[in-house]
Amino acid sequence: MALAPTNTPSTPARRIPSTAGGTRGAYITLDASDKVLSTDSVTAAMWSDNTPTLQVFQTSSAQVTSAVKEYYTSVFQTASTGVTAAIQFDVAYANSKGSGSVPLNALVVGTTPTRINYGSYRNLVLGDENATFIFGNYSASDFYALPIERARYKQAILPGTWTMNISGSGLAGTNELVLTDDSVVNTVAQFSDAGRYYNIISGSAGVITPGGATTAMDANGWTINSGSYGWILPDVNLLLLNAAAFDGATAAGGIALSTATSNGTWDDNSAKVVDALAVAGKFGSATKGFTLNSKEDLSSDFIFCRAKSQEYNYSSNPSFISSSTGAILFDSFIDNPTTYITTVGLYNQSQELLAVAKLSRPLEKDFTKELLVRVKLDF
Numbered sequence: 001m002a003l004a005p006t007n008t009p010s011t012p013a014r015r016i017p018s019t020a021g022g023t024r025g026a027y028i029t030l031d032a033s034d035k036v037l038s039t040d041s042v043t044a045a046m047w048s049d050n051t052p053t054l055q056v057f058q059t060s061s062a063q064v065t066s067a068v069k070e071y072y073t074s075v076f077q078t079a080s081t082g083v084t085a086a087i088q089f090d091v092a093y094a095n096s097k098g099s100g101s102v103p104l105n106a107l108v109v110g111t112t113p114t115r116i117n118y119g120s121y122r123n124l125v126l127g128d129e130n131a132t133f134i135f136g137n138y139s140a141s142d143f144y145a146l147p148i149e150r151a152r153y154k155q156a157i158l159p160g161t162w163t164m165n166i167s168g169s170g171l172a173g174t175n176e177l178v179l180t181d182d183s184v185v186n187t188v189a190q191f192s193d194a195g196r197y198y199n200i201i202s203g204s205a206g207v208i209t210p211g212g213a214t215t216a217m218d219a220n221g222w223t224i225n226s227g228s229y230g231w232i233l234p235d236v237n238l239l240l241l242n243a244a245a246f247d248g249a250t251a252a253g254g255i256a257l258s259t260a261t262s263n264g265t266w267d268d269n270s271a272k273v274v275d276a277l278a279v280a281g282k283f284g285s286a287t288k289g290f291t292l293n294s295k296e297d298l299s300s301d302f303i304f305c306r307a308k309s310q311e312y313n314y315s316s317n318p319s320f321i322s323s324s325t326g327a328i329l330f331d332s333f334i335d336n337p338t339t340y341i342t343t344v345g346l347y348n349q350s351q352e353l354l355a356v357a358k359l360s361r362p363l364e365k366d367f368t369k370e371l372l373v374r375v376k377l378d379f
């Protein structure tokens with residue numbers, strides 16, 4: 001099958017190449033009505049082996065003894081030396097003043113890994129070296145960044161469907177928070193230089209835990225004194241946890257995480273978050289842990305390729321005609337020709353092949369039949 005060049009030179013035409021000659025020439029031009037664009041969203045569990053809830057939070061002993069430890073801690077779904085071990089996400093502590101880590105150069109004040117972390121995420125998310133992170137109504141000077149490992153997802157986090165259990169005690173259920181985001185309530189997203197962001201709040205799977213005077217959270221699911229629990233940025237697959245919110249006492253909506261902000265000392269704050277997650281996952285129920293889903297938008301072009309009754313009834317195969325006289329070799333092909341269409345090709349205006357579709361079986365074509373072939377292009 002084939003298509004003729006488009007009448008609009010500036011707009012490339014998709015064409016269907018032919019093994020059967022037709023009355024309209026070698027190519028047929030596709031009309032605008034022959035193309036339909038469709039977008040479908042596909043969701044999947046974020047973690048390795050399509051696990052919906054991560055309950056095991058392991059770190060690497062090799063990383064703990066390296067210089068990398070002062071910047072971030074990688075979290076695995078099993079022992080890091082295991083065959084199936086894979087990084088799920090990292091935990092990095094960021095402090096605007098550089099507290100909580102050792103200076104890289106003792107002669108230069110503030111050149112610490114935690115300050116470098118803060119500056120890196122500020123540039124990524126806020127795009128302004130003078131900007132400040134505002135979690136809810138709280139101006140934060142430090143936070144924990146949880147970037148999801150790139151191999152765990154295809155496109156983005158699916159907001160409004162995730163839940164994090166995190167405990168500040170040695171036993172899950174005691175001094176424990178259950179967190180999600182407010183995208184279900186606040187359907188209009190806020191935007192940063194890194195795309196959409198939503199506040200992390202008290203709740204589960206997008207449902208806010210009711211707040212009020214009798215609880216440690218307000219009606220927004222935020223802490224009483226330290227704003228929201230952070231941000232989730234689904235387009236860059238990143239969570240920012242407000243350190244002040246987690247450091248607060250239980251009565252204030254925190255878990256007493258005890259983020260340390262020593263000067264000139266490595267406080268290993270990221271390990272405290274890993275431990276708090278591990279406690280909730282290890283001692284909790286089968287549904288407790290860190291549940292996170294990913295989302296991918298798949299765009300599909302549907303191309304409708306038509307062969308009318310008068311088209312593509314004569315083969316373009318050289319064996320169809322005599323090489324010496326040019327006459328059709330078989331009389332039956334003159335009065336009642338039959339062809340079998342097996343392949344559809346899509347061409348641009350310059351007759352360059354862009355895509356090929358193979359049919360599951362040959363389609364018989366003659367003057368008594370019209371064919372419609374739907375080609376689906378996923379990208």
